Amino acid sequence: MPLLRLSSLSKRFPNGVSALDDFDLSIEREDVVTLIGPSGCGKSTVLRLIAGLDEPSSGHVAWSGARPEIGFVFQEPTLMPWASAFANVWLPLRLRGVSRAHARERIEQALELVGLEDFAEARPDQLSGGMKMRVSLARALVSKPEVLLLDEPFAALDEMTRFRLNDELLAIRERLRCTIVFVTHSVFEAVYLSNRIVVMSTRPGRVVEDIGVAEQYPRSEAFRTSVSYAETARQISKALRGDSGLDKQAVQVHS
Numbered sequence: 001m002p003l004l005r006l007s008s009l010s011k012r013f014p015n016g017v018s019a020l021d022d023f024d025l026s027i028e029r030e031d032v033v034t035l036i037g038p039s040g041c042g043k044s045t046v047l048r049l050i051a052g053l054d055e056p057s058s059g060h061v062a063w064s065g066a067r068p069e070i071g072f073v074f075q076e077p078t079l080m081p082w083a084s085a086f087a088n089v090w091l092p093l094r095l096r097g098v099s100r101a102h103a104r105e106r107i108e109q110a111l112e113l114v115g116l117e118d119f120a121e122a123r124p125d126q127l128s129g130g131m132k133m134r135v136s137l138a139r140a141l142v143s144k145p146e147v148l149l150l151d152e153p154f155a156a157l158d159e160m161t162r163f164r165l166n167d168e169l170l171a172i173r174e175r176l177r178c179t180i181v182f183v184t185h186s187v188f189e190a191v192y193l194s195n196r197i198v199v200m201s202t203r204p205g206r207v208v209e210d211i212g213v214a215e216q217y218p219r220s221e222a223f224r225t226s227v228s229y230a231e232t233a234r235q236i237s238k239a240l241r242g243d244s245g246l247d248k249q250a251v252q253v254h255s
């Protein structure tokens with residue numbers, strides 16, 4: 001049985017917007033699944049339903065056992081500007097009543113995972129965009145999630161920083177062996193990170209194509225220049241174009 005099965009999910013909001021319709025997806029343990037599709041096709045909605053932050057209008061979200069610990073990373077780092085990196089990462093544990101002293105080791109481990117062990121006392125305004133996103137990632141990791149949901153986390157960063165954070169995310173995955181569901185508009189980011197790429201239709205979103213990436217982990221720069229990388233990117237772009245209503249502006253294909 002897969003770790004997670006989403007069956008015939010539909011989501012209609014009270015204002016009448018139908019975000020998802022008959023959306024099916026199975027996710028295996030340690031998958032890195034990327035959702036890609038036109039703007040507004042329901043990608044964030046899928047993540048919110050997986051996280052239990054919202055309920056489907058119909059259909060099921062079924063875990064193979066109890067719902068696992070889930071970490072959520074958003075496009076904006078959403079850090080408390082007045083608080084140190086340490087205090088920001090502490091937040092999810094603090095909300096569960098874990099004292100600073102009891103949380104210290106886990107916070108330090110999370111900061112170390114994202115390479116910020118020397119910046120525990122820095123405030124967000126003292127950190128670069130990439131570093132702020134690392135703090136946000138550490139905050140998601142501090143509760144030791146089995147499943148990590150990332151909603152366009154690197155979209156606002158420059159390309160070099162994005163590439164570096166892609167490598168760091170894969171390195172973190174190697175260490176923690178977590179399952180990842182990632183949302184992006186970048187075809188190349190999707191190929192580099194994922195073992196599966198789910199191409200979605202325009203709203204209401206459903207699965208148009210589920211494309212496997214055979215390249216084994218760990219991956220390196222060599223993969224970015226390989227024939228299979230370019231071929232998979234081409235396949236995804238074609239699947240995205242195949243959808244007649246595609247908002248082409250919403251999909252970036254950059255090298």
Ligand SMILES: Nc1ncnc2c1ncn2[C@@H]1O[C@H](COP(=O)(O)OP(=O)(O)OP(=O)(O)O)[C@@H](O)[C@H]1O
Pocket residue numbers: 013014015017018019038039040041042043044045046203
């Ligand atoms: N709470 C809500 N109430 C009403 N409509 C909503 C709500 N949340 C999302 N929507 C609408 O549902 C649709 C799907 O939204 P969602 O954020 O899941 O799309 P997305 O694929 O993540 O978009 P983007 O790529 O632009 O981030 C959009 O049209 C959005 O405006």
